[in-house]
Structures are given as structure tokens and as C-alpha cells.
Amino acid sequence: QVQLVESGGGLVQPGGSLRLSCVGSRITFSRYTMGWYRQAPGKQRELVAAISSGAIIDYADSVQGRFTISRDNAKNTVYLQMNSLKPEDTAVYYCNAHWITSDFWGKGTLVTVSL
Secondary structure (H helix, E strand, C coil): CCEEEEECCEEECCCCCEEEEEEEECCCHHHCEEEEEEECCCCCCEEEEEECCCCCEEECCCCCCCEEEEEEHHHCEEEEEECCCCHHHCEEEEEEEEECCEEEECCCEEEEECC
16 A cells, blocks of 8 residues: 655744655655645645656745755655745645556645744
8 A cells, every 4th residue: 555654844933944755655656746735724735846757846836936846766755845934834735646547645744834
């Protein structure tokens, strides 16, 4: 059974940084487009950033220039470096693995940006 496990969330002050990690198991990791999504209270889940198997990267406009997605296929891990965090970045962040019709999700990690 495929597993995606996120880590690195927590409480940070505005302007601070966090680095999220997502480790995949029982998955041919390098084949998948890996994405980070987030869901804030009362809002729909939205794409934050994605990186394809060929390292093509896409960012939401709201995080462009502040967040960086990367992957290490040897470690089955995708990262999200988040800088200059804002209160509106507060959400549960989910890792996603997508390939053709296969779609897997982690359970999420909470990021809270507050004084």
C-alpha cells in the first residue's frame, strides 16, 4: 500500500520559514508528479506547487517567489521550502503523488503562521 508521510509543519511567526518534507513508500517515486496542496479552514483545497518527473515546476501565484519545491528521487522525498510566510499561508499542507490515473495523498501537516 502506497504511503505518503508529511513532516515539518508547525507554528511560525510572519516572515519566518519552514521546510516541509514528504516521504513516499511502496511507490515508483520518480515516475510521479509530486505536488503540495493546502486547505485553510472553510476553504477548498488548492495547489501550492508541483514538480513533474521531468522536474517541470509550477507554483500558485500566491506563493511564487516565496516557496520552492524540489525532489530527491533517491530518497523518495519531495520538499517545500517556505520563506517569508504570511498569516494567509496558514493551512493543512498535503502531499500528492499523481501519475496517469493513480492519485495518492498524505494525511497532511499543519502550518500556522501567527504572532
